[in-house]
Amino acid sequence: MASPLPLTIFLFLSLSFSARSDSPGVTSETETHLHFYFHDIVTATKPTAIRVASAPLLSTSITGFGAVVMIDDPLTEGPDEESKLIGRAQGMYALASKEEAGLLMNMNFVFIDGEYNGSTLAVLGRNTVFSDVREMPIIGGSGKFRFARGYALAKTYYWNVITGNAIVEYDVHVLHQ
Numbered sequence: 001m002a003s004p005l006p007l008t009i010f011l012f013l014s015l016s017f018s019a020r021s022d023s024p025g026v027t028s029e030t031e032t033h034l035h036f037y038f039h040d041i042v043t044a045t046k047p048t049a050i051r052v053a054s055a056p057l058l059s060t061s062i063t064g065f066g067a068v069v070m071i072d073d074p075l076t077e078g079p080d081e082e083s084k085l086i087g088r089a090q091g092m093y094a095l096a097s098k099e100e101a102g103l104l105m106n107m108n109f110v111f112i113d114g115e116y117n118g119s120t121l122a123v124l125g126r127n128t129v130f131s132d133v134r135e136m137p138i139i140g141g142s143g144k145f146r147f148a149r150g151y152a153l154a155k156t157y158y159w160n161v162i163t164g165n166a167i168v169e170y171d172v173h174v175l176h177q
């Protein structure tokens with residue numbers, strides 16, 4: 001004989017899920033595409049990317065495994081450093097691969113311009129810097145980007161092997177409130 005209990009639980013769960021999806025903002029989603037350039041300035045009088053830790057000498061690796069770099073990198077409209085500043089990438093990247101140049105990126109895009117001024121997007125993902133295109137998840141956001149999820153595609157626009165300075169083109173696609 002079937003007990004009514006499982007049905008009660010099922011009804012309760014479906015009610016609570018529909019209540020959630022009816023809450024304001026979750027049902028009407030906007031898709032936004034952002035395009036900008038990220039300036040990772042390692043060598044300069046005022047660098048924006050600073051190595052704060054590295055692995056002990058005994059474990060030195062050709063891929064730099066174990067290093068951690070803090071960044072406050074400008075995000076500009078065009079590839080030129082002097083083009084309009086639209087935000088900053090604040091956070092850190094860590095050299096997380098022993099086999100190749102593979103970074104763990106953990107940063108917030110902090111926007112300071114136009115309708116996204118004050119809003120942020122959180123990025124957490126893998127960046128194999130010598131690949132043509134790297135995809136990183138957007139795992140959240142604030143302000144205009146509440147409930148954000150999506151992905152960022154990064155392509156190196158410029159890289160100087162001597163200084164380590166790089167300009168990276170970002171295409172970001174997000175669904176948000």
Ligand SMILES: *[C@@H]1O[C@H](CO)[C@@H](O)[C@H](O)[C@H]1NC(C)=O
Nearest residue numbers: 111112113114115116117118
């Ligand atoms: C962005 O917001 C801040 C704080 O509200 C304000 O001071 C600043 O002028 C704004 N910038 C732009 C470009 O709108």
